[in-house]
Amino acid sequence: MNSSETVTDKLIINENWCKGCGICVKFCPKKVLTLENEKVKIVDIDKCIQCGQCELRCPDYAIYLRGK
């Protein structure tokens, strides 16, 4: 389980639960995210403003803010 987690200061991604739908990628206002091999990936974490829109609309609870 843990081996598939990406933990940053701002966001946590659980790749096991990600189904690659692209919703978080599309609606992130700062273009922090992308898809790679049908899984979400962080492109530039510095741009993340922790608005939480990715967490709000991820149907699979695979991406969420850290420490909130």
Next chain:
Amino acid sequence: MPSAVVDKFFRTNKLPQIWCPGCGHGIITRAITVAVEKLGFDRDKICVVSGIGCSSRATGYLDFDTLHTTHGRALPFATGVKLANPDMKVIVITGDGDCTAIGGNHLIHACRRNIGITTIVFNNNIYGMTGGQYSPTTPKFDKGTTAPYGNIDKAFDISNLAASAGATYVGRSTAYHTNLLISLIENGLKNDGFSLIEAISSCPTYYGRKNKKGDAVNMLEWQKDHAVNISAASKMTPESLEGKFLIGEFKNSPEPEYTSEYQKIIDRFNKE
């Protein structure tokens, strides 16, 4: 370790859920838990009841007292739960088919009674679970496996139907407008009587594919572009509202709740 709200309110050993990639049902299910968390309700005083359908599978993932019942019958089961436990908050999760086709009569009478149940309809305009048959909310001329040349029935407006039948709290939002959805669910749960929240969902696998609506992202963009908040709509021209649909709080007019009225009769005889 999942997020705090998912860890608290989901049976995380059952995740990831079985819904298709990008299905709106997952977004709405989480929104329900966020509303419960914001209200600070005691989770042991909440019972979640569902019927049958992709939407109704949500009870399997939610860590409350839950009942996954039979097709169209979530409201009758929920009515029993509420009558036996009037102090419980009862939430019904149902699909547009479950709620307004096979279960349509139960819906209008639960509304009429104003029984203390908050019903959240995951409206994806199709029967998802059984492979894309048209439902009572499939828009006119849209396609389903049972309407290959286009559906000629007029669609139900579930929110209007519920408000007319007597529901005392009614609102509509979409999977895309998640924060509005959360606040409508919160308000619905605060109402003692019957509340109906119509949550416009998306079924990219059947409704989307049959009707060339694109992928999961395109379907949420459609919701974003076509929903108009009722507060803004009053200032818009009929032309600019063409092809749009309304979201927001449609009705909030509390009336005496059914189980408390029922208790009054019991109390009357206990006194004699």
